[in-house]
Every structure is written in C-alpha cells, then in structure tokens.
Amino acid sequence: MSKLVIVGTVAFDAIETPFGKTDKILGGAATFIGLAASHFNVDSSIVSIVGGDFPQEYLDSLENRNIDISGVEIVKEGKTFFWSGKYHNDMNSRDTLITELNVLADFNPVVPQEYRDAEIVMLGNLHPAVQQSVLNQMSAKPKLVILDTMNFWMDSALDDLHNVIKNVDVITINDEEARQLTGEYSLVVAANKIHEMGPKYVVIKKGEHGALLFHNENVFYAPALPLKEVFDPTGAGDTFAGGFAGYIAKTGDISFENMKNAVIYGSTLASFCVEKFGTERMESLTSQEVHKRLQQFKDLTQFDIKLT
Amino acid sequence: MSKLVIVGTVAFDAIETPFGKTDKILGGAATFIGLAASHFNVDSSIVSIVGGDFPQEYLDSLENRNIDISGVEIVKEGKTFFWSGKYHNDMNSRDTLITELNVLADFNPVVPQEYRDAEIVMLGNLHPAVQQSVLNQMSAKPKLVILDTMNFWMDSALDDLHNVIKNVDVITINDEEARQLTGEYSLVVAANKIHEMGPKYVVIKKGEHGALLFHNENVFYAPALPLKEVFDPTGAGDTFAGGFAGYIAKTGDISFENMKNAVIYGSTLASFCVEKFGTERMESLTSQEVHKRLQQFKDLTQFDIKLT
Numbered sequence: 001m002s003k004l005v006i007v008g009t010v011a012f013d014a015i016e017t018p019f020g021k022t023d024k025i026l027g028g029a030a031t032f033i034g035l036a037a038s039h040f041n042v043d044s045s046i047v048s049i050v051g052g053d054f055p056q057e058y059l060d061s062l063e064n065r066n067i068d069i070s071g072v073e074i075v076k077e078g079k080t081f082f083w084s085g086k087y088h089n090d091m092n093s094r095d096t097l098i099t100e101l102n103v104l105a106d107f108n109p110v111v112p113q114e115y116r117d118a119e120i121v122m123l124g125n126l127h128p129a130v131q132q133s134v135l136n137q138m139s140a141k142p143k144l145v146i147l148d149t150m151n152f153w154m155d156s157a158l159d160d161l162h163n164v165i166k167n168v169d170v171i172t173i174n175d176e177e178a179r180q181l182t183g184e185y186s187l188v189v190a191a192n193k194i195h196e197m198g199p200k201y202v203v204i205k206k207g208e209h210g211a212l213l214f215h216n217e218n219v220f221y222a223p224a225l226p227l228k229e230v231f232d233p234t235g236a237g238d239t240f241a242g243g244f245a246g247y248i249a250k251t252g253d254i255s256f257e258n259m260k261n262a263v264i265y266g267s268t269l270a271s272f273c274v275e276k277f278g279t280e281r282m283e284s285l286t287s288q289e290v291h292k293r294l295q296q297f298k299d300l301t302q303f304d305i306k307l308t
Numbered sequence: 309m310s311k312l313v314i315v316g317t318v319a320f321d322a323i324e325t326p327f328g329k330t331d332k333i334l335g336g337a338a339t340f341i342g343l344a345a346s347h348f349n350v351d352s353s354i355v356s357i358v359g360g361d362f363p364q365e366y367l368d369s370l371e372n373r374n375i376d377i378s379g380v381e382i383v384k385e386g387k388t389f390f391w392s393g394k395y396h397n398d399m400n401s402r403d404t405l406i407t408e409l410n411v412l413a414d415f416n417p418v419v420p421q422e423y424r425d426a427e428i429v430m431l432g433n434l435h436p437a438v439q440q441s442v443l444n445q446m447s448a449k450p451k452l453v454i455l456d457t458m459n460f461w462m463d464s465a466l467d468d469l470h471n472v473i474k475n476v477d478v479i480t481i482n483d484e485e486a487r488q489l490t491g492e493y494s495l496v497v498a499a500n501k502i503h504e505m506g507p508k509y510v511v512i513k514k515g516e517h518g519a520l521l522f523h524n525e526n527v528f529y530a531p532a533l534p535l536k537e538v539f540d541p542t543g544a545g546d547t548f549a550g551g552f553a554g555y556i557a558k559t560g561d562i563s564f565e566n567m568k569n570a571v572i573y574g575s576t577l578a579s580f581c582v583e584k585f586g587t588e589r590m591e592s593l594t595s596q597e598v599h600k601r602l603q604q605f606k607d608l609t610q611f612d613i614k615l616t
Contacts, residue, residue, distance in 0.1 A: 090493060185398060188536045209517040212534060221608050223529040226520060228496045260611040294615055300529050301609050303568040307602055 002143065004044040004249040005115050006033050007134045008124020008238070009104060010054070010072060013278060014084040017091065017232050025278040026058050027083065029124035029148065032235035035282040036242025036269045037122075038065040039290060040250035045115040047071035047134060049107045051078040061283065071112045078103035091230045092207060111137040119143040119252070122245040123168065124238060125150050128160040135167055144254050146170040147199070148241045151177050166198040169254075172241050174205045187212060188219075201259060203244070205237055213263050215256045222263045223300060225271040225293070232277045236270045239282065243269035268293050310451065312352040312557040313423050314341050315442045316432020316546070317412060318362070318380060321586060322392040325399065325540050333586040334366050335391065337432035337456070340543035343590040344550025344577045345430075346373040347598060348558035353423040355379035355442060357415045359386040369591065379420045386411035399538045400515060419445040427451040427560070430553040431476065432546060433458050436468040443475055452562050454478040455507070456549045459485050474506040477562075480549050482513045495520060496527075509567060511552070513545055521571050523564045530571045531608060533579040533601070540585045544578045547590065551577035576601050 013027030030046045037044050045068035050059075052075065063069055084098035107130060116139040123131040125148045135145065147168040153161045154177065165171060171194060179185055182193040191202040191214035202214040208230070210223040243266035244259075251258055268290060275281045321335030338354045345352050353376035358367075360383065371377055392406035417438060424447040431439040433456045443453065455476040461469045462485065473479060479502060487493055490501040499510040499522035510522040516538070518531040551574035552567075559566055576598060583589045 186536055188534045206517070209514065210529075210531070219534050219608055220611070221518075221531040221534070222611075223518070223531065226496045226527055226529070228494055257612070261613050264611055264613060291615060294613055298613070298615065300527055301611075303528070303530075303572055303609075304565070305569050305572060305602055305606070307599060307606065 001042060002119035002249045002252050003115055003117070004037055004042050004120045004122060004245060005047060005111060005118040005134070006030050006037065006044055006122045006124060006242075006245070007047040007109050007131065008033060008126055009081050010046065010048040010050050011081040011083060013234060014082070014098070015232055015234050015277060016086040018087070018089055019229075019231050020277070022277050024082065026061075027234065027278055028081065029126070029238045031062070031279060032238035032273065032282070033122055033124050033242035033245065034062060034067045035065065035279055036239045036266075036273075037246030037249065038067055039243070039269065039285065039287065040246040041066065042246055042249040044068065044246070044249070045071050045112055045118070047109045047111055049073045049075065049103050049109075051080040051103045052076040054080045068112065068115065071110060071115070073110070075103045085234070087233065091233055094233075109134050120245060120249045121145045122241065123147040123164070124241070128153055128157055128164040132160070132164040132167070135164070143252075144169050144248060146172065146241065146245050148172045148238070149177070151180055154180050162197065168199050170201040170203060171199040172203040172205060172237070172244070174207070174237065178202075178204050188214075201256075203263065205240060207233070211240065211263055211267060213259055215259070218256055220256075220260045220263060222260075222267045222297075224267060225296060225300065227271065227274070230274045233274050234278060235282075236273045239273040240266035240270040242266075264294070264297055268297055309350060310427035310557045310560050311423055311425070312345055312350050312428045312430060312553060313355060313419060313426040313442070314338050314345065314352055314430045314432060314550075314553070315355040315417050315439065316341060316434055317389050318354065318356040318358050319389040319391060321542060322390070322406070323540055323542050323585060324394040326395070326397055327539050328585070330585050332390065334369075335542065335586055336389065337434070337546045339370070339587060340546035340581065340590070341430055341432050341550035341553065342370060342375045343373065343587055344547045344574075344581075345554030345557065346375055347551070347577065347593065347595065348554040349374065350554055350557040352376065352554075352557070353379050353420055353426070355417045355419055357381040357383065357411050357417075359388040359411045360384040362388045376420065376423065379418060379423070381418070383411045393542070395541065399541055417442050428553060428557040429453045430549065431455040431472070432549070436461055436465055436472040440468070440472040440475070443472070451560075452477050452556060454480065454549065454553050456480045456545070457485070459488055462488050470505065476507050478509040478511060479507040480511040480513060480545070480552070482515070482545065486510075486512050496522075509564075511571065513548060515541070515544075519548065519571055519575060521567055523567070526564055528564075528568045528571060530568075530575045530605075532575060533604060533608065535579065535582070538582045541582050542586060543590075544581045547581040548574035548578040550574075572602070572605055576605055
C-alpha cells in the first residue's frame with residue numbers, strides 16, 4: 001500500500017437542483033477525493049485550508065475515515081471557501097451563483113513532514129501554482145502524480161497550468177476542457193496533444209457518457225452507469241479522481257492494465273456520489289454496495305465474442 | 309443461418325462535410341443495412357424502390373454481395389429518392405438541403421414470395437405504415453423484428469408509428485428520438501417506457517458516445533470507437549442496425565447475451581462506415597479488418613477486476 005497526498009479545497013457548498021436545495025453543506029474537491037479514496041483504506045492526507053467557521057464535526061468525519069488532516073490549516077479569524085451553484089433541468093450544465101474564496105485566497109499548502117515521501121500525489125482542482133508548490137515539497141519524485149483541473153484556470157492562469165502539467169503523470173479533465181486546452185475537437189487528437197504537454201496518461205471525463213483513458217496508442221472506455229435520475233452531480237468528478245487515486249495507492253500498480261481498473265472504480269464511486277446531495281451518499285456507502293455495483297459495471301460492459 | 313428481410317430506402321445522397329463534398333452517390337437506409345449484413349454472408353433480401361435513373365452498376369454491386377434484389381421495384385419513368393445534407397463542423401448535427409421523395413412517395417413494398425418466411429425482419433427507416441405493410445406480408449410471425457425510425461415520423465405519423473412499434477421486438481433509435489418519443493430525459497426511464505409500447509429490446513444510439521441495449525432490468529453499453537476524425541457520418545446508424553441484424557441472422561440466437569455481441573458488431577461496422585463518404589468504406593471492407601477492429605473493441609472495454 002502507498003501513501004496518498006491529496007491537495008484541494010475543503011469547503012462549504014450550497015446546491016440547487018430540480019430535486020431541491022441545500023443550505024451550506026460539506027463540500028470541496030479534497031473532501032470528495034478523500035472520501036472516495038478512504039474506501040480503499042489507504043494512508044491518505046488532505047492538504048487544505050478552512051476558516052474558523054468550519055464545523056469540527058466535519059473534520060472529525062474525515063479523521064474517522066483514517067484521513068490525516070494535520071495538513072488542513074485552520075484560520076480562526078477567516079471564513080471557509082464557499083461555492084453555490086444551481087443545476088439546470090438536464091443536470092449537464094450549471095450556473096455558479098456565489099464564489100467566496102475567503103481563506104483560499106491566501107492558501108499556502110504545507111505538506112505534513114511524514115507525507116513528503118508519499119508515492120501517490122493527487123492534485124485536486126486549485127490554482128496551478130498552488131498545485132506546483134505541493135509537488136515542490138515532495139522529498140522524492142512520487143511514483144504517480146495525478147492532476148485535476150478545470151477551464152477556469154485555462155482562462156486565468158494558462159502559463160502556470162502548463163508549468164504544472166509538465167510535471168504530472170495523469171491528468172483528469174472533462175471533454176470540453178480537453179477541447180479548450182488543445183483547440184482540438186476530436187478527443188483522440190486532444191489526448192495526443194496533452195501527452196505532448198507532459199502527462200503519459202490522459203483521462204477524459206464525459207459525465208453521463210463515461211470516461212476515456214488514453215496512454216499513447218492505447219485507449220480504454222469506461223461507461224457511466226445509466227441512472228434513472230441524477231440527484232446532484234456536485235463532486236462526481238472529484239469522486240471519480242479519488243476512486244482512481246485510491247485504487248492506485250492501494251494496489252501500488254501503475255500499469256495501464258491496472259489503470260483500467262482504477263477508472264472503473266472511479267466510475268463506480270462517482271455513480272453513487274450523484275444519488276444524494278453533497279457528500280451524503282459517500283458517507284453512508286458500504287463496501288458491499290460498491291461490490292454489487294462493480295458487478296453491474298461488469299454486466300454492463302463485458303461481452304463474449306471469441307476472436308481466434 | 310436465418311433469412312433476413314430488409315426494407316428501407318435505396319437512394320441517391322449528396323453529402324457535404326468539412327472534408328469535402330460529393331455528387332449524387334449511392335445511399336439509402338436499406339443499402340447501408342444490406343452492405344453491413346452482407347459481412348455475415350446471410351441470405352438477405354432488400355425490399356425497396358428506385359427510379360429509371362438508378363445505375364445498374366449499383367444494383368449489381370448489391371447483388372454481387374449475395375443480396376437478393378428481386379424485391380427492389382424499378383419504376384422506369386420515375387426518379388430515385390434523393391437526399392442532400394450538409395454536416396456542421398462538429399459532425400454531430402446536419403442540415404437537410406434537399407429531400408426529393410420521387411418514387412418513394414408511392415412505395416408499396418412487396419416482399420418476394422421466397423422471403424415471406426424469413427426469421428429476421430429489419431424495418432429500416434421509412435413511413436411506419438409502410439413498415440407495417442411489410443410485417444403484414446410475412447407468412448408466419450418472424451423470430452425477431454427490428455425497427456429503426458426517426459423523429460420525422462414522430463412529428464408527422466405518430467399514430468402509425470405506435471401501431472408498428474407494438475409489433476416489433478427490437479427498436480433502434482437515437483438518444484434525442486428516445487427522449488422525444490417518451491417525453492423522458494433519462495434514457496433508463498425512456499427505455500422502460502418504450503418497453504411498455506411493445507419492444508422487449510431497446511437500443512439507444514448515442515453517436516460518438518456509443519449505444520445502450522436495454523432489456524427489462526438488463527443494460528449493456530457498447531462504446532463507439534474513439535476516432536481521430538469522422539469523415540462522413542451518413543449511414544452510420546443504418547450500418548449499426550445492419551450489423552446487429554446480420555449477426556443475429558447469422559447466429560439465429562436472440563438471447564440478451566448474444567444481442568450484446570450483435571451490438572458490438574454493429575458498433576464495429578459503423579466505425580468503418582464513417583471513415584469515407586457514403587458506402588465507399590463498407591464496399592472495400594475485408595473480414596480481416598473487421599476482425600482486427602473487434603479486438604480493438606475488446607481492448608477498449610474489457611477489464612479484469614476480480615469479484616468473488
């Protein structure tokens with residue numbers, strides 16, 4: 001088993017979907033990543049920042065899952081990062097209503113000493129210069145660095161983004177972002193261009209259409225589980241990334257064949273995440289439920305054409 | 309091996325894509341279905357209609373693939389159905405420039421006597437009343453009836469469409485059409501509603517996002533092969549349906565497990581269809597090429613998570 005460092009936001013979210021709305025609830029990329037990775041009982045540490053308004057019970061709930069939170073800085077006089085958004089009827093698009101950076105504006109991540117030799121580093125969506133500063137603190141080159149990012153940084157910090165992308169092994173990005181980053185419509189061509197930017201592995205998330213894993217000429221396609229309804233998509237991409245990183249950390253195997261499994265685990269966990277608001281479903285999730293859904297993914301995708 | 313009856317258009321297409329444009333070339337749903345099914349060396353018959361302007365060499369090229377064309381009526385003084393369209397840059401949408409029904413306006417399909425006992429019937433996209441008239445001519449209830457349709461008939465002949473849908477076993481339809489037919493956004497819920505209309509099997513085609521096969525609570529997901537470029541999508545849906553029907557006719561096995569394979573064969577053949585204009589790629593396709601691409605589909609989708 002490998003140690004896993006997770007950097008990203010720990011935040012308040014307020015969400016509105018066609019099914020209802022929430023007050024401020026637990027959210028943030030690192031939160032969803034950590035919860036997903038915790039299903040593999042890995043030794044993980046979240047590096048983040050919150051304000052004095054952040055409830056101790058939220059921190060406890062992470063710690064209770066064996067997630068180290070000594071790298072979560074608490075700024076007593078500050079306020080926690082807050083995001084509020086409203087999903088449209090098709091759940092594929094959303095409007096951001098409020099973004100209050102608060103303590104995140106001055107976030108200087110400090111990786112705890114005992115995690116600086118972690119083999120796996122998961123850089124959750126954040127300013128790319130902040131992601132890079134985490135890499136700079138590692139005492140040795142990690143076995144695998146995974147980066148998640150979004151179009152916001154392509155618009156506002158493209159040079160910094162290119163700088164950190166050079167240093168990562170796996171990038172997870174959605175289809176529109178892959179197109180924006182490369183100027184290419186074909187995802188195959190886009191993945192090739194991203195390979196040239198640094199990452200040997202490119203994961204393109206397509207929401208309800210699943211995810212593609214590219215490694216040079218190799219491609220793997222994991223569908224999303226067809227669902228009767230998506231209750232709240234918030235955190236699904238982070239949960240996917242956390243499942244991917246957690247499975248890699250658990251197995252310590254960074255072969256392409258094993259990454260296929262990591263993608264399936266990521267998709268499986270993400271399929272639960274969207275069933276309830278925020279982190280609710282991920283917090284109640286049992287390993288029996290995960291096991292059953294993995295079988296559904298097998299049934300969904302496996303076929304038996306004999307090729308001789 | 310089962311006999312296969314195919315009804316649908318045999319037509320002229322003129323196509324414009326970002327890669328170029330064609331004059332009038334061979335097209336039509338039954339043409340693409342027949343070419344795809346011919347890769348399984350099944351005993352198939354096309355029921356259709358053309359005008360006196362239709363080149364004998366086109367008919368010969370179908371006959372040379374062992375497709376019976378005795379059910380293709382030739383109206384000497386008439387003109388062949390003509391469709392012209394222009395694809396947008398993303399290739400996912402198109403404008404119809406010209407639709408000349410010509411002889412198709414008075415099409416009364418006549419199934420050749422020796423195919424009225426065919427086990428498999430493929431109703432290609434046509435007016436639903438015409439599709440029903442083919443079913444009425446069968447001497448016994450076929451083992452499997454597959455229907456393809458489109459939104460045009462939902463807008464203009466919904467009652468007729470519901471009447472024929474009642475009598476089919478498999479429907480192939482794209483995602484937007486499934487949503488239109490049922491008024492449901494979720495494809496899982498839409499498939500359930502279509503089950504209630506008659507078809508025990510529902511195939512929802514999602515273009516570059518693959519295809520879903522539903523049968524009650526069972527779901528199978530075949531991805532589309534990620535392609536560097538799509539040269540011309542014309543006929544891809546018909547080729548998919550023809551591959552599906554051809555494989556079922558060849559194996560005679562209508563179990564859900566075997567339909568998974570049929571969907572993979574359909575996706576495989578469709579992935580070739582889009583590589584060149586019109587029927588060009590399908591006419592040059594070899595079984596070695598098909599075999600190689602089936603292996604790519606396996607590599608693309610198969611994973612090895614042990615569940616005990």
